[in-house]
Amino acid sequence: MFTGKILVVDDDPNLLELVRARLEAANFEVLTAVNGEEAKEAVKGDGIDLAILDLKLAGQDGMSLMAELHSLNPALPVMILTGYGSIEGAVEAIKRGAYGYLTKPIDPSELQLQIARALETRRLASENLRLKELLKEKYEFTNIVAKSDIMQKVLAGVARIAQTESTVYIHGESGTGKEVIAKAIHFASERKNKPFVAINCAAVPEALLESELFGHEKGSYTGAVRSTKGYFTQAHEGTMFLDEIGDMPPSIQPKLLRVLEERQFYPIGSEKPVQVDVRIIVATKKDLEEEVKKGCFREDLFYRVHVIPVRLPPLRERKGDIPHLVTHLLRKIALQTKKDVKGLTPQAMKKLMLHDWPGNVRELENTLEYAVTMAEDEVITEEILFEMGAPTTVGSQGPALPGDLLPVNGSLKSLKAARAEFERAYLIRLLQQCRGSAAKAAEIAGKYRADFYDLLKKHSINLQEFKKTE
Ligand SMILES: Nc1ncnc2c1ncn2[C@@H]1O[C@H](COP(=O)(O)OP(=O)(O)OP(=O)(O)O)[C@@H](O)[C@H]1O
Ligand SMILES: [Mg+2]
Numbered sequence: 001m002f003t004g005k006i007l008v009v010d011d012d013p014n015l016l017e018l019v020r021a022r023l024e025a026a027n028f029e030v031l032t033a034v035n036g037e038e039a040k041e042a043v044k045g046d047g048i049d050l051a052i053l054d055l056k057l058a059g060q061d062g063m064s065l066m067a068e069l070h071s072l073n074p075a076l077p078v079m080i081l082t083g084y085g086s087i088e089g090a091v092e093a094i095k096r097g098a099y100g101y102l103t104k105p106i107d108p109s110e111l112q113l114q115i116a117r118a119l120e121t122r123r124l125a126s127e128n129l130r131l132k133e134l135l136k137e138k139y140e141f142t143n144i145v146a147k148s149d150i151m152q153k154v155l156a157g158v159a160r161i162a163q164t165e166s167t168v169y170i171h172g173e174s175g176t177g178k179e180v181i182a183k184a185i186h187f188a189s190e191r192k193n194k195p196f197v198a199i200n201c202a203a204v205p206e207a208l209l210e211s212e213l214f215g216h217e218k219g220s221y222t223g224a225v226r227s228t229k230g231y232f233t234q235a236h237e238g239t240m241f242l243d244e245i246g247d248m249p250p251s252i253q254p255k256l257l258r259v260l261e262e263r264q265f266y267p268i269g270s271e272k273p274v275q276v277d278v279r280i281i282v283a284t285k286k287d288l289e290e291e292v293k294k295g296c297f298r299e300d301l302f303y304r305v306h307v308i309p310v311r312l313p314p315l316r317e318r319k320g321d322i323p324h325l326v327t328h329l330l331r332k333i334a335l336q337t338k339k340d341v342k343g344l345t346p347q348a349m350k351k352l353m354l355h356d357w358p359g360n361v362r363e364l365e366n367t368l369e370y371a372v373t374m375a376e377d378e379v380i381t382e383e384i385l386f387e388m389g390a391p392t393t394v395g396s397q398g399p400a401l402p403g404d405l406l407p408v409n410g411s412l413k414s415l416k417a418a419r420a421e422f423e424r425a426y427l428i429r430l431l432q433q434c435r436g437s438a439a440k441a442a443e444i445a446g447k448y449r450a451d452f453y454d455l456l457k458k459h460s461i462n463l464q465e466f467k468k469t470e
Helices: 013-025 036-044 062-072 087-095 108-141 149-162 178-187 206-214 253-262 288-294 299-305 319-337 346-354 360-374 415-433 438-445 449-458 463-468
Strands: 005-009 029-033 050-054 078-083 100-104 168-172 196-200 239-243 279-284 308-312
Touching: 005 013, 005 036, 013 029, 013 108, 029 036, 036 050, 036 062, 050 062, 050 108, 062 078, 062 087, 078 087, 078 108, 087 100, 100 108, 149 178, 149 308, 168 178, 178 196, 178 239, 178 279, 178 308, 206 253, 253 299, 288 299, 319 346, 319 360, 346 360, 360 415, 415 438, 415 449, 415 463, 438 449
Parallel strands: 005 029, 005 050, 050 078, 078 100, 168 279, 168 308, 196 239, 239 279
Antiparallel strands: none
């Protein structure tokens, strides 16, 4: 069995044969080259562990050849061969990245010793790199709390999925971590150094969505004064995350289908197709099969996106994760708010464990953020949790507006907390009044629709709940 593959480059065939015989006797596989061209070819082919170069070749000097070989394979250890008496050249070579040098005539034991050392260094370096990669992988997942068995299984699946190119279909209730998982897949994949581009199909008005996704040529519609690149072009070689895919308007679904089938599309107003290399991840909280039955989502598109499904369980199915999430989220909130709350009283924790969490992890995060803002000392007590009643359960009258926030006697809340409470109560009242019509509500609130959706998201408010009460 060979213990390594060594390339020897020298314009003296006699020396080449001598070195070959010695190295083969020591169980190395040997390739030889008499000039730079042959040497480069050998390095392009795979698997050279070490190169030995004569510093003075006929057509080219060894130093520049070393640089060329390093540009082909930066990790290749190169040993320089130099005639007796030209040590300066060898020293210079080491400065420029040679691993070591050997003087002619070659001393067989010195040769073996040097080679063994170089190979060991290379092995350690690649081992190190592998460990670093592993660490990094772990690190990417450290932002995700997943202690429960059910989430452990999800994460194990995610790690495997990341290594593939298949389209991923993430489904789960609002706030279960769909976006977190989409990012984790991207950053654990080969595409991690390329863009991760996300678009929320529900937040972009239909009239704009097509040009946001596919871009447009100048003059293609009124107002298109400049050509723009769409998200799909920006995501080239990376990952495209289509959030709330269930809200993709029927008018755009055929174009999306074509991208999924052919990775090709026409920007608005252009006759030249654009070819892209993107990995696609979609997410939805809607039951897409139901949408297909209702005729709101094309069946062929459904099968194109429903390739590798990942189901994110609601928080009430993994309550064991709550204490770990609390620790993680409190740390995150402390960084944002500069207010370092140490933890919860046992009663407060119990209250969290008993809650049903319709808004899942996002609701937990909001609840804690609110509690941290309100907390007067370093621990969160049960009284300040869900002060306004459970955050996402909406009573028929809706929560009170300002009166409660401004008690005549007693202590006032911080402005930030009071503002957040007001905003939430206002949104709930507004949606009740508009019977869940986001368009109407946004208009009354004087907000763009996308910003209005962001507000609802911030407060874990589910539009559907207001539609049901119609
Ligand atoms: N397993 C988890 N570990 C740590 N943080 C989490 C986890 N899951 C979700 N979060 C946090 O909860 C919040 C909501 O997560 P995310 O936005 O990914 O949910 P989502 O399912 O996309 O929600 P929506 O349906 O509302 O868009 C984020 O702040 C995220 O960082
Ligand atoms: Mg989301």
